[in-house]
Amino acid sequence: MIRGTGASEEERRARAALTRIIEPGDEYGGRWLRELGAVELLGRLTAQPYAPGALAGASERRIEGLRVRAASAEPERDLAAVDAVGGRFVVPGDAEWPRQLDDLGDARPVGLWVRGRPDLRRWALRSVAVVGARACTPYGAHMAADLASGLAERGWVVVSGAAFGVDGAAHRGALAVQGATVAVLACGVDAAYPRGHAGLIGRIAEQGLLVGELPPGAHPTPSRFILRNRVIAALTRGTVVVEAEYRSGSLVTARSAQRLGRYTMGVPGPATSGLSAGVHELLRGEAVLVTDAAEVAELVGDIGDLAPARRGPVLPRDLLDPVSTRVLEAIPPRGRGATGREVAHGAGTAVDEALGRLYELHSLGFVERHGDRWELAAGATHRPNARRGGA
Incomplete structure (x- = not known):
């Protein structure tokens, strides 16, 4: 399924090949891509023999590693594989490309593998990320699901990473009210990771969207999870963190959002909870405290999207x-x-x-x-x- 014809098929194939060669967020690769274009960059990586100095800024050893990957890239196979699962490959210039991703500069995705029927660009225009701890507490799971369902009922798209804990609760909260949700994966969109979320990821593919930078069949790694978070931050209007320790990938998402000028929000927890320590540190900075969907919508929404006034009962x-x-x-x-x-x-x-x-x-x-x-x-x-x- 091909949607959007802004890029030529030659460029689309070249970018598809480059998603197997260049790691997500590689700014050297992004600079080469910006300066040379996808077709020329792929040509230099696959040239026989390689012309020394053809790609400036990286060691010959690193370039040799990229050339090994380039030699085994089969973009036609990957494009056919994503088409077989009802997906598509979206690149800059396509009508469906979310232009807010351009804010990432040279760390911008080479392209996005997308699975699901809705239009990614339109959905991303009114989206909020809800992220947090994998090993969350029942309180964290409840707050994530409640925020997501409330946002979905207000017409917002809930974006998260399909991980255990807060991510899964957020997706389920949106799905429970027949709302819109997007899972940004650190693997191919034809795979279910984590395996325990195979059913959930299948539901998201049917009702929402699966999005990833990696081609079909690609497996996740710890660094790919971290780099995936910058896409979540850039894609959405704001990021809400529900439970996060001091060392948490969710804080990476929040800080990426702050650097990009997006709204950053946190849900407070008990002062004695280590799982809320990272959120509280965010709230001591520039993040905004939120407790429900109405407060999130008031911050990221349009003029007039006001949360109700809060006060005790009138006696x-x-x-x-x-x-x-x-x-x-x-x-x-x-x-x-x-x-x-x-x-x-x-x-x-x-x-x-x-x-x-x-x-x-x-x-x-x-x-x-x-x-x-x-x-x-x-x-x-x-x-x-x-x-x-x-x-």
Whole structure:
């Protein structure tokens, strides 16, 4: 399945070959690609014999390693393999290419292998990354799923890495509400990694998108996981981190987002939790604290995407005017009562005004009258923080 015809087929094949030769995020390779173009770069890597100095900036030993890879690259086979699983290879110049990836400069992907029906560029325009610890707590899993489902219900695309823990919870949260989700993989889009997420990755391929820099059949390595995170950061409007230790790939994503000028957000956890220590360190810097999808949408969304105002419950006595409040607070606790003159003295007002307020409070159910004395009605006890001078 081919979508977008911005690049020539010769360039598309060359870039497909280069994804087997150049590692993701290789800035030397990116510079050569920018200066020479994909076809010329591939030609220099496969030339027999190699012309010394044809590729400046790298050692001859390193170039020899790239040439070994180039000799075994079969782009037609890889393009056929991705087509067989309903995928495609998207390159710069295609209508589907997310142009925000260009912010990565020479670390920009050579191309993206994509599996799934939706248009990647359109989805990426309104997307948020939700990432975090693999060995997350139940709290972390709950927050990731809740954030993802809330964002999906608001029309946002949830992007993550399909790993165990927070990533998986985020994808499931979006899928649970029939929302949009994208998994950025550190392996080929025809593979399921981790194997324990084979079912989840299959659902994402059906309902959302699988995206990767590596060609079909490529396997993940620790460095590829780290480098994958820059794509997550660049692809989205902002990154939310839910639980992360001090040494965490999720923090790499967040810091990449910060360098790219994207929004960086963190969900706080217990101060004693090592799994939240990295998030809290982010929050001590330029990251923004968020607790739900509405707060995320307010930050990354358009004008008018405001989170609801947060406050405690409004009690009936909160609606009283200041004088009536002072009169009510001047009445002693239940069982003692006070005369109108005593209430006026305690409230700092005239007796006539105090009596007028007492009758109003009586009609509202706040006070009771017993002869010439006034008492608090049942349920109208003083709140500790309402007393003048109280904490």
